[in-house]
Amino acid sequence: MHDDSLPLNTPEPEGRSRRDVLRTAGVAGAGLGLGLGAPGSATAQAAPAAEESAEVGTSPARQGATMIGVPFERRSTVRVGIVGLGNRGGSMIDLFLAMPGVRVVALCDPVKDKTEKAAAKVTAAGQPAPATYIKGDHDYENLCKRGDVDFVYVATPWDWHFEMAKTAMLNGKHVGVECPIALQLDQLWELVNLSERTRRHCMQLENCCYGRNEMRVLRMAHAGKFGRLLHGAGAYNHDLRGLMFDPDYYEGPWRRLWHTRLRGDLYPNHGFGPVANYMDINRGDRVTHISSFGTPSLGLAEYRAANMPASDPSWKETYIESDRTISLVQTAKGRVIRLEHDVSTPHPYSRINQLGGTKGVFEDYPERIYIEPDHTNDAWGDFAAYADWDHWLWKEHANPPGGHGGMDYIMVYRLTQTMRLGLVPDFDVYDAATWTSPVPLSHLSIKAKGAPQQIPDFTRGEWRKERGGVDSEKPAEG
Numbered sequence: 001m002h003d004d005s006l007p008l009n010t011p012e013p014e015g016r017s018r019r020d021v022l023r024t025a026g027v028a029g030a031g032l033g034l035g036l037g038a039p040g041s042a043t044a045q046a047a048p049a050a051e052e053s054a055e056v057g058t059s060p061a062r063q064g065a066t067m068i069g070v071p072f073e074r075r076s077t078v079r080v081g082i083v084g085l086g087n088r089g090g091s092m093i094d095l096f097l098a099m100p101g102v103r104v105v106a107l108c109d110p111v112k113d114k115t116e117k118a119a120a121k122v123t124a125a126g127q128p129a130p131a132t133y134i135k136g137d138h139d140y141e142n143l144c145k146r147g148d149v150d151f152v153y154v155a156t157p158w159d160w161h162f163e164m165a166k167t168a169m170l171n172g173k174h175v176g177v178e179c180p181i182a183l184q185l186d187q188l189w190e191l192v193n194l195s196e197r198t199r200r201h202c203m204q205l206e207n208c209c210y211g212r213n214e215m216r217v218l219r220m221a222h223a224g225k226f227g228r229l230l231h232g233a234g235a236y237n238h239d240l241r242g243l244m245f246d247p248d249y250y251e252g253p254w255r256r257l258w259h260t261r262l263r264g265d266l267y268p269n270h271g272f273g274p275v276a277n278y279m280d281i282n283r284g285d286r287v288t289h290i291s292s293f294g295t296p297s298l299g300l301a302e303y304r305a306a307n308m309p310a311s312d313p314s315w316k317e318t319y320i321e322s323d324r325t326i327s328l329v330q331t332a333k334g335r336v337i338r339l340e341h342d343v344s345t346p347h348p349y350s351r352i353n354q355l356g357g358t359k360g361v362f363e364d365y366p367e368r369i370y371i372e373p374d375h376t377n378d379a380w381g382d383f384a385a386y387a388d389w390d391h392w393l394w395k396e397h398a399n400p401p402g403g404h405g406g407m408d409y410i411m412v413y414r415l416t417q418t419m420r421l422g423l424v425p426d427f428d429v430y431d432a433a434t435w436t437s438p439v440p441l442s443h444l445s446i447k448a449k450g451a452p453q454q455i456p457d458f459t460r461g462e463w464r465k466e467r468g469g470v471d472s473e474k475p476a477e478g
């Protein structure tokens with residue numbers, strides 16, 4: 001699917017009225033009808049125009065009530081259904097099973113072996129055998145209809161995220177989705193509207209927000225250690241060429257195929273989420289617009305030429321995704337966030353994870369810090385010296401099990417704790433939509449030679465209210 005026929009956005013001149021701004025956002029949104037619905041869904045192969053909507057990108061009238069500050073219902077046991085049991089779902093299940101007060105009651109993946117393997121983990125953990133749903137791509141709808149599921153965790157290919165989040169909420173379930181939560185701006189609005197209407201939380205389970213360094217920097221930022229915040233950066237720079245061409249790693253070539261469909265930042269959330277937290281985005285500041293630039297798309301084709309036999313199906317593919325996208329995001333308070341995405345060239349893994357303010361700067365990969373008055377000699381300082389600033393979750397779980405250095409465990413622990421205790425979740429549908437919005441908007445901006453694209457205010461003005469988030473207080477009970 002190629003979308004060169006889409007309307008391009010134009011730069012925003014100075015001094016335009018709010019109405020003009022919204023109209024521009026609408027134009028940007030209209031360009032997001034990429035016909036990229038879930039495979040097999042009516043929108044999967046639709047022409048771009050079929051999904052265009054005059055409402056897209058504006059702040060449509062609220063249909064329900066805000067989800068900001070809305071606590072979960074308190075429950076002694078959190079009953080979880082998992083949809084998608086591949087690399088991610090098939091390993092995250094171990095963490096759900098390790099949590100206090102959590103039961104995994106239902107599993108869904110059309111690949112029978114994967115579902116059976118996951119079901120065996122549930123019984124091995126001493127829990128009753130879960131219900132299993134293996135009858136094709138839409139059996140997740142039956143999982144979502146169950147009366148004994150409180151929370152649906154979605155770890156499927158991106159094409160499915162929107163439909164699955166929607167179905168979970170329409171069936172009265174809270175839902176947590178892997179990144180990105182959807183691929184189109186109108187879908188993001190629909191998820192916001194549905195969460196508000198159904199009173200269900202719809203969260204993007206951004207594990208990187210729970211990294212040890214990220215949480216330490218967050219606490220230090222909120223304590224003023226970096227002074228008044230000015231800039232930050234986040235990325236997903238991860239050489240995935242080998243995995244994307246490995247016929248056995250992913251369930252089909254779904255991830256590589258996105259490189260034939262969009263040009264922009266396909267995976268902004270890991271870098272954006274933590275920096276957004278540092279800057280209290282949707283909690284006192286908000287992101288207003290994004291300009292993106294993309295390099296040529298050469299890396300995957302070059303890798304294929306060197307590694308794949310002429311008979312490989314990938315030879316039918318044309319890659320358009322920029323090898324590296326670099327986006328600049330401006331906030332209402334004038335701060336600047338740089339986002340990068342590159343999964344198709346060689347380099348060591350990096351999420352950059354940088355934060356700078358009037359008193360100094362932190363940068364990760366490798367971790368280093370320079371803040372006054374501790375550092376004044378133009379040489380980086382040792383971040384390990386700031387371990388006292390660790391978040392209470394990391395103080396209590398010093399060596400968490402599981403992948404990604406333990407942040408997956410910390411995230412699932414905190415998520416299920418907030419559900420058990422009936423607390424407000426650390427992040428909500430507004431954060432999910434904000435962190436994902438660079439996916440469609442960076443694509444549009446690159447096509448428009450870097451022209452700024454308005455980022456919608458998914459909170460409809462409530463971003464001005466200061467409130468808690470990942471920098472939580474330890475609850476009185478555990």
Ligand SMILES: NC(=O)c1ccc[n+]([C@@H]2O[C@H](COP(=O)([O-])OP(=O)(O)OC[C@H]3O[C@@H](n4cnc5c(N)ncnc54)[C@H](O)[C@@H]3O)[C@@H](O)[C@H]2O)c1
Pocket residue numbers: 083084085086087088089108109110111114136137138140155156157158160178179180205207249250251252404
């Ligand atoms: N947060 C992280 O650190 C992290 C890490 C890895 C992957 N992910 C995300 O997790 C998701 C899954 O990635 P993966 O690496 O596990 O991919 P994968 O291909 O290994 O697994 C996807 C699974 O979804 C199943 N599936 C496909 N369509 C389905 C449907 N209609 N109903 C039910 N199941 C269906 C597939 O059979 C497969 O088992 C992606 O969104 C990815 O971006 C996140």
